[in-house]
Amino acid sequence: MMAPMALEHAILVSLLEQPGSGYELARRFDRSIGRFWTATHQQIYRVLKRMESDGWVIAEEIGQDGRPDKRAYSVAEAGRAELITWLRDPVQPEAVRHELAVKIRGAAFDDAAGRAALISEVERYRKTHEAVLERYVHGEGRDFPAGTELDAGQRLQHVVLRGGIAYERMLLDWLDDVLDTLRAL
Amino acid sequence: MMAPMALEHAILVSLLEQPGSGYELARRFDRSIGRFWTATHQQIYRVLKRMESDGWVIAEEIGQDGRPDKRAYSVAEAGRAELITWLRDPVQPEAVRHELAVKIRGAAFDDAAGRAALISEVERYRKTHEAVLERYVHGEGRDFPAGTELDAGQRLQHVVLRGGIAYERMLLDWLDDVLDTLRAL
DNA sequence: GGTTGCTATGCAACTAGTTGCATAGCATGA
DNA sequence: TCATGCTATGCAACTAGTTGCATAGCAACC
Numbered sequence: 001m002m003a004p005m006a007l008e009h010a011i012l013v014s015l016l017e018q019p020g021s022g023y024e025l026a027r028r029f030d031r032s033i034g035r036f037w038t039a040t041h042q043q044i045y046r047v048l049k050r051m052e053s054d055g056w057v058i059a060e061e062i063g064q065d066g067r068p069d070k071r072a073y074s075v076a077e078a079g080r081a082e083l084i085t086w087l088r089d090p091v092q093p094e095a096v097r098h099e100l101a102v103k104i105r106g107a108a109f110d111d112a113a114g115r116a117a118l119i120s121e122v123e124r125y126r127k128t129h130e131a132v133l134e135r136y137v138h139g140e141g142r143d144f145p146a147g148t149e150l151d152a153g154q155r156l157q158h159v160v161l162r163g164g165i166a167y168e169r170m171l172l173d174w175l176d177d178v179l180d181t182l183r184a185l
Numbered sequence: 186m187m188a189p190m191a192l193e194h195a196i197l198v199s200l201l202e203q204p205g206s207g208y209e210l211a212r213r214f215d216r217s218i219g220r221f222w223t224a225t226h227q228q229i230y231r232v233l234k235r236m237e238s239d240g241w242v243i244a245e246e247i248g249q250d251g252r253p254d255k256r257a258y259s260v261a262e263a264g265r266a267e268l269i270t271w272l273r274d275p276v277q278p279e280a281v282r283h284e285l286a287v288k289i290r291g292a293a294f295d296d297a298a299g300r301a302a303l304i305s306e307v308e309r310y311r312k313t314h315e316a317v318l319e320r321y322v323h324g325e326g327r328d329f330p331a332g333t334e335l336d337a338g339q340r341l342q343h344v345v346l347r348g349g350i351a352y353e354r355m356l357l358d359w360l361d362d363v364l365d366t367l368r369a370l
Numbered sequence: 371g372g373t374t375g376c377t378a379t380g381c382a383a384c385t386a387g388t389t390g391c392a393t394a395g396c397a398t399g400a
Numbered sequence: 401t402c403a404t405g406c407t408a409t410g411c412a413a414c415t416a417g418t419t420g421c422a423t424a425g426c427a428a429c430c
Contacts, residue, residue: 006284013291023408036286068395068408087291088302099191101221101345106198106272108338117273152370153293159366160286163359170355174348181344185337208378253378253425
């Protein structure tokens with residue numbers, strides 16, 4: 001049945017790192033995991049139901065004080081086996097979707113006002129990514145301080161974070177190049 | 186009606202750069218445009234039909250010698266107006282989907298054989314991106330030789346290509362980091 | 371005369387992901 | 401007591417994209 005369905009596998013990895021409820025997963029998908037996979041809470045709940053009925057995960061109702069009850073999920077043996085099979089499949093070539101690049105090439109067909117608007121937009125976009133980089137670098141200093149012994153899982157998390165940092169730095173440099181190019185038109 | 190539907194807009198940009206048939210567009214989406222937006226020929230034909238019935242593009246049947254006839258599309262006024270409106274909308278925050286990063290974090294839950302398989306896979310992945318970078322650099326030398334006068338459209342195409350090159354270089358460096366990390370586990 | 375292969379277009383069924391909405395528990399403060 | 405806001409879960413309708421398949425023109429080669 002082919003290889004896709006990466007959301008399921010991202011959830012398996014996250015639940016293996018730390019079991020949790022759909023709500024907690026949704027919040028992780030807004031932070032750490034969200035760096036390389038995104039999903040809404042609706043989709044997460046839907047997929048968790050399917051994974052539960054496939055026997056990949058096990059749910060446990062947990063009563064809580066001072067807040068609503070929750071269903072905490074953890075990975076079952078079948079889920080772990082599925083993950084390991086998937087890990088050994090080749091990586092799918094990724095579907096590129098870079099809207100900003102489309103807009104930059106599209107700017108050739110807009111007038112001076114449109115190009116000015118695009119410059120503002122690129123500046124705004126750059127600011128949001130500056131903030132993202134700052135957040136990553138801060139997280140790196142907090143979670144992986146120099147000179148600390150790290151286990152395998154932490155070293156793998158760290159190398160993925162370094163990828164995010166490298167990406168954001170590359171992006172900021174390129175956005176400067178874009179701004180120079182747009183201003184020189 | 187919100188802002189998404191970027192495929193339509195990528196097609197508009199491509200047809201403004203150069204009118205052409207669905208087949209020709211599909212080939213461009215395998216090369217230049219494919220650098221920042223992907224689509225299958227089935228989807229392109231489907232979307233072109235919709236764009237035609239919305240009056241964004243105009244089709245012309247062209248009889249050809251030595252090969253089947255084709256329907257050549259060009260952008261209508263309504264399509265150009267739509268593109269310009271879209272260009273001025275804010276860029277949507279992109280949905281990140283980085284399967285390899287999921288697999289790297291997942292490797293913490295696999296055994297030595299699984300990590301060895303991942304190393305091979307990363308090496309293979311690295312080779313394909315080496316080839317991509319080479320292709321980009323070659324294309325840059327061919328299309329944008331140093332010291333040439335470029336018009337606005339070409340300068341914009343060039344800066345987008347530079348982004349692709351910067352991305353691939355960053356990626357190759359990071360993959361080396363990943364390989365070092367995996368081997369040191 | 372048949373096969374292979376590129377050009378050219380498309381339908382149908384499916385999967386994945388988005389958007390809008392709804393419900394409910396419980397705490398805090400006005 | 402009412403409003404606000406966070407925790408927590410979910411349904412329904414929709415849009416976008418994928419996959420598998422089908423058809424046909426025409427050239428070149430065997």
